[in-house]
Amino acid sequence: GAGVSQTPSNKVTEKGKYVELRCDPISGHTALYWYRQSLGQGPEFLIYFQGTGAADDSGLPNDRFFAVRPEGSVSTLKIQRTERGDSAVYLCASSLALAGQTNNEQFFGPGTRLTVL
Amino acid sequence: GDSVTQMEGPVTLSEEACLTINCTYTATGYPSLFWYVQYPGEGLQLLLKATKADDKGSNKGFEATYRKETTSFHLEKGSVQVSDSAVYFCALSDRAGGSYIPTFGRGTSLIVHP
DSSP: OOOOEEEOSEEEEOTTOOEEEEEEOOTTOOEEEEEEEOTTSOOEEEEEEETTEEEEOTTOOSTTEEEEOTTSSOEEEEEOSOOGGGOEEEEEEEESSOBTBTTOOOEEOOOEEEEEO | OOEEEEOOSOEEEETTOOEEEOEEEEOSSOEEEEEEEEOTTSOOEEEEEEOSTTOEEEETTEEEEOBTTTTBOOEEESSOOGGGOEEEEEEEEETTSSOOOOEEOOOEEEEEEO
């Protein structure tokens, strides 16, 4: 019974570069969430998928951030022209139930620590 | 908008001491309330939850009661262990709002010494 996995666990890149962060949700979970966690802060919502479609992308900070989930399972968070302020831990979570249902427990991955130099 | 406020950490206790981590919230609707725990090197895990006023969530000796009148959801444990050392996040999910995405507090670090 694998949980949510994220790769890579650590990513160091230079300012201006492009990065991709991958999330493998729990098998059968239809909902997938991306969060960003800065040092000393709680997770901050970025985007939420229900199946293949982005149901809510209101948390994406700007158009440099984009995420896809083409087959309704694995998701990739893409960041273009990275900036030092993008440095954070990026968390992925998945859940079985639809958002809005009371039993929408989210299962989190260990995160990817992104450092932009 | 919705928000969650947690007490500042770190909270440092000796083993078997009593724990309270305060959490208050503001929400436009009728939120569900959650406590998540993040152990060192691991992802966030749901610790307990409560979906309506006066509900008590409990797990692993931890408890929290949904207090609508004081908009609070304080986390309590009667006797902490070294293995409870972790970061604890209070969160809400507002069912009446347009979005049901959880809003998290900043987290409170708990350090338990033997």
